[in-house]
Amino acid sequence: MSEPVTASAPRTTRADALRFYGLWIAGATLLLVLPLVFSSGGSLTTFSLIGISIIFALSYNILLGQTGLLSFGHAVYYGIGGFLAIHGMNAIAGHEWPIPLPFVPLIGGLAGLIFSIILGWVSTERAGTVFAMISLGVGELVASSALILRSFFGGEAGVTANRTDLPAFFGLTFGPQIQIYYLIAAWVLISTIAMYALTRTPLGRVCNAVRDNPERVQFIGYNPHVVRYLAFCFAGFFAGIAGALAAINFEIANSAYLGLVQSGVVLFATFIGGVAYFFGPILGAIFVTYLQLGLTDLTAVWQLYFGIIFIGMVMFAPGGLAGLIMMHRPLARGGTLHMLLPAYLIAAVPTLALAGGVILVIETVSRYIVHADASTMVNLFGIPFDTSQPVTWVIALVLTVGGFFVARMTWRGIAAAWDRAATAARDKGHLA
């Protein structure tokens, strides 16, 4: 948390500018060609979900990473955006207003913004634990109210809309998933650029300052409460956009959009990706969405794996995936990255064994002890295991316990190799 969001010096050289814009153009191109490479319906749906979750996670990081506000109720603004988008779509179709679908996410965004303007002032009065608790309380309040105010939230069933009823946009009806994908991709690009630009504004920088030292910010003459409030409103706006896109994608909004589970998922995604860097939540959103979709096919207890990965991240890599990657940058610049490779390869073996052991234990419990009716076969790294055989139990225990102790030794090897590589890089002048 204490690591600052990368603050680079003003770009002066042409090469730097080229690299900067090249990165964005590469990102845009990637969004453009992805469906051409993977054109199956399943991957299109996956990409759409990942896109939505990228916007949502980035909006969450305005709070957590940039302003230091840990929210347990961010899904409120996502859900409100979704509901307003659905109601907006129905109203547009009903009144035959000339508003095409690509502008509907703006409705969601504005809804998120208005709600964060209303709820934000009370919420952001203090940071830290108090903010976390208020966000949780407000989140529960809105989520429970959604079940009471049936005419607007549609009770447990939710509200539906038909996106093809809206006026066509340059001949696009937005019936097929591919058009929805491009709609989402366009909004991902716009929102990402906007949110990145936000981090570069004076407001973005003051947010960082409020996160790191609110008292000092107060001495300079800013009111931290106002700064937090503004950050909160921006986060609500982009969360609303993400919610509206989800509503367009599924053509339904229900109370699950607003709930604690949804808030938890975005927290997981953002944190696993890494809050200290702008691109962290993007990585996290891709990783977590992919994991969600991929693991549900493989195992009945995917949420357990999810929680274990999260706890592992919190304990051992609080910088998230982005933090892990950026740790290696000075070494790569110094050309000493290869010194780490042997230690990594050695550590990979027992670490994988440990992971395999844990998976076997969980699957054994899940498939053999609890759900006796399910298939007892587990396929791990291409090797089939029968969880009803005592041999498997022994293997699982040996892998878990032995893997843990051996892995811990090899992790020390990594630390030693890291020190050597870092020293070498520092000697070449690449490490501050």
Place this chain on the structure above:
Amino acid sequence: MLELIVISTLNGVLFGMLLFLLSSGLTIIFSMLGVLNFAHASFYMLGAFFGFQLTRWIGFWPALIIAPLLVGAIGMAVERYGLRNTHKHGHVAELLLTFGLAYIIEEIVQLIWGKGPMDYRVPAILDFPAFTIFSTNYPAYKMFMLLISVAIFIGLLVVLKRTRVGLIVQAALTHPHMVGHLGHNVGQVFMLVFGVGTALAAIAGVIAGPALVTQSDMAMLLGPILFVVVVVGGLGSLSGAFIASLLIGLVQTFAVSMNGSLASLFGPLDPSIGPSLLTDVWNVTIAQIAPIIPYLLLVLILIVRPMGLMGTRET
């Protein structure tokens, strides 16, 4: 009406005392370690499930002792190997760790016991009506729950105010470094406090299990209310936690038993208005909004008195 008031007061005090068993541990842990333990309700759930399983194997009375000990041991391990290592990454990381823990505990409970409610029964020896007020039989088990929670409350008070251990704990609440300088092992005190706090939650789980529903979502249902209690009472204030527990216990119990709505008070709306937000609000009964009353109270308190009822500090 009088019957309703008496029964609801009894039930409300009972629920409040149960909440206090949880919120007292949560408050002490928060004041000491600075961590709001998100998984506290999960330890309560673990207590209920361990209690259920041990009752099956060895009976209710041993379970009442052993389940809290087991859960307390788990809690101590969590403090020693989890929180202590995460401490260097800051409070947010610690809060996130307990959040992840709450998630994992729920998944593990679901993995082992499934999602359905458990058949956790009141022990036969306590399965009789204690007394009858106006035609309503009040179960003896509820009186037993009340007795246990009051006994623990008094015990806690005595230990904290009258013993040397309590003295050290109180000192470590405000001045952990000074206590360390005086030669006490603050790390061990923290671990012990975490263990005792989670064990208290587990006792609440064991005794509440048969009366409420023992199910894998019970932590998720109670957890947020628990936070409301500690925030409304004032973070870090034990007396505040006590008052807020009773307050929320009573408010919720009374709300559930009331059926009034704006429609019953002022008459139904003109049917020509049709279904809208207004009719929703007009027709909703107090019993229906009972689940959101604690959160409304939370928001109100934070607007009017941000440090909570009895709180002294701002964060």
